[in-house]
Amino acid sequence: MPHPREELITVTVVEPNAAPLTADDGGVPRDAGLPTEDAAAAPPGHVADPGSAGIPELSADGFEAHAGRMGTAVEDWLADHTASEAGRPIGPITPIPIPDRPVLPIRMRQASGRYRSPAGGFQLELRVDVDGRRPLRKLSGDYVTASGATTSYFGSWTVDAATVSVVNGNLVAVGTARCTWPTTYTVARVTVPRRTIFQPAAPATIQWSTPSGAVGGTYVCAPEGTAMxxxxxxxxxxxxxxxxxxxxxxxxxxxxxxxxxxxxxxxxxxxxxxxxxxxxxxxxxxxxxxxxxxxxxxxxxxxxxxxxxxxxxxxxxxxxxxxxxxxxxxxxxxxxxxxxxxxxxxxxxxxxxxxxxxxxxxxxxxxxxxxxxxxxxxxxxxxxxxxxxxxxxxxxxxxxxxxxxxxxxxxxxxxxxxxxxxxxxxxxxxxxxxxxxxxxxxIMGGTPFGTGAALEMPVQPSDPVTDTSGLRLAVRTSPARPVLGTPVVLELELTVDRGQLVHPAELLHPKYGLVQVTISRPRGDTVVHRPPVLHCADPQLVAARPGQVLPVSAYIGYDAAAGQVFEDPGTYRIRASYTAPDGSVVVSDSTMVRVWGAGGAEDGAVAELLLGDEVGMAMTLLGSDAPALATGMAALEEIAEEHAEHPDAVYARLALGVNAARPFTAVRDDGSVSVRERDLDRADSLLRPAIDASRGAGGLDDLTLVQVMGYLARSHAAEGDRHGARDLRGDAARIAEEKQLPGAALGMLATDEED
Missing domain, CATH: 3.40.390.10 (Collagenase (Catalytic Domain))
Structure with a gap:
């Protein structure tokens, strides 16, 4: 029980920008005072010198020039007398003493950089960007919270346009922040005392307030360096x-x-x-x-x-x-x-x-x-x-x-x-x-690649008002009627109506970034497809003739941000856009695909295996020996062996077979390298049944089929089996002719150096 004369105070910190609140003050911040160096300043959002008329806002160049003059004997004498005479009637003007020798300007320390408040409760990493190299006039920060022996990230904020002034020898930057959490304390006022290059860097003080002037939390942050x-x-x-x-x-x-x-x-x-x-x-x-x-x-x-x-x-x-x-x-x-x-x-x-x-x-x-x-x-x-x-x-x-x-x-x-x-x-x-x-x-390992520009929901690309590009983009899915779990492949065709330079067919795959795919799902969201692997290629161009068709197929069932894309039964709307070399954005028509629910026990078992995240990544990579994907590869093995007659087993054979058809490089912890060589017998035992199952209307899509046959042919050629490679290429050419594939599809069968 507290002593009768003691006051029992409960302190609650609602969020980092708010000041500590007491239980008996009606929600008003207990300490509403400004930092000492700002005690005479105007309310947040305004910067003023109490001993003179307001200092105008400085441009970046003007600010540096002003800073460069500070620290001289004359300026110090003026600052001292202005402070001592504040509030007195103006009397006779005392002459300014002239130094015996000219005083050179002294360089001032850069205020821009990284600052950090002490650990405990909310800790702030503050970034000030107002001078130095390419100043952006921005402020930002990240909060972490400590709990026991652990520290957790809380949130971030950014001031996009800070007002910068000099007040009583202090740099003051003020602006309104965007925060990752809801708060009314959005006005940030950062004060950094100016220091010469011969003095240690000064701490930065940030005072939060609401737009109406209610004062929030204050953090004094020690300098950590000039890097943000x-x-x-x-x-x-x-x-x-x-x-x-x-x-x-x-x-x-x-x-x-x-x-x-x-x-x-x-x-x-x-x-x-x-x-x-x-x-x-x-x-x-x-x-x-x-x-x-x-x-x-x-x-x-x-x-x-x-x-x-x-x-x-x-x-x-x-x-x-x-x-x-x-x-x-x-x-x-x-x-x-x-x-x-x-x-x-x-x-x-x-x-x-x-x-x-x-x-x-x-x-x-x-x-x-x-x-x-x-x-x-x-x-x-x-x-x-x-x-x-x-x-x-x-x-x-x-x-x-x-x-x-x-x-x-x-x-x-x-x-x-x-x-x-x-x-x-x-x-x-x-x-x-x-x-x-x-x-x-x-931060690496943070949000998925491409997200974080803002918080709005992505939408399907809109139709162009006019399109005189001379290009047309068409899309369709394979298979046409997938069941839950079936890997969905998008077939794209770029048709050239007017002869011009375009990217070759292989660069139209979304993994090269020239084609963007958006998928509206039955759950109501839209996924901007992020291929799990991004390639940066030298964008060579080809001279396409009128009427030429450039085809490519891409597995779009697994996304770097969303994971498995087609994980619900229902109707999906898919659209693509292509950025041509001249900057034209060619938008396809929308295609609709309905994913059907599992029709029986085996369908359900196969769907459960195929919808795992590791399986999605394994399908994207067409197999892997990496331990991180061992569970996914085991699931594909189970499908190929235990559900060999299921229509979706062809996709498991595809990934397992391509992985067997190529070497795999494993890097050990000590830096040594081991290479698992091709296993052509295993590759043939998996891929040839997949090829045979796809000769008709079912199985793999036509472009993937021809591509796989070309890949297997190159693997045989690399192992010295040139006869087997020629047979595979000849068979693939016949299939391409029977299926009436565009001529560009035959480019996938080009002879390698080894053949």
Missing amino acids: RVVELEEDIEAGVTPFAAYDTGSLPSGGPARTLTAATAYGEAGIQVLDTGGRNTLATPAGHIWNNASLHGAMTAHFSRWQERAQFKVWLLHAQRHELGTGLRGIMFDQQGLQRQGCASFYQVIQAGTPQNLREQLYVAVHELGHCFNLFHSFHKNFMTPPLPNRPGSLSWMNYPQNYNPGTGAPSGAAAFWGAFPFQFDDLELAHLRHGFRDNV
């Missing part, structure tokens, strides 16, 4: 690859100042500190080794020493030689399973000679792929984000493709124009995302 965020980078190297080190941007014409850049310093210029973990290892792969997506993901989970299935500012970059998709693939952000965006790779097969052009592209690929890990889309694909943003094909950014550069208004476009004007930097919107995006939208 810090990320750890671990790099590994495939044997035989000389990894990128640095590039002198003055060695070739460009649009920026000459300087030496590494991937780390490129991000440093953007305000992101990249720390080298020092864990660089060499992966001893055999000569002529070729990576595939399944091997890459398995290598990351096994060899990235900091990899975990949780969000963290840690990322892995593999410097590799060659990918099975060929020399056009320069880089890949392959980690879109589970907690995503934690790993990427660059491929050196055609850019390893060490010429200035090669070094420039090595730098570009490394920064570009790491940008995807920070959740940055291509400049010309911003409309693919959730929700879509305007495309910026004229952006001089790391995230643009040089070949796709098109500033419009008749200005020079293409790769030469891009490199000639490129300042080796991100554009302003990308810079804002890197520095001030909500934590989960930036």
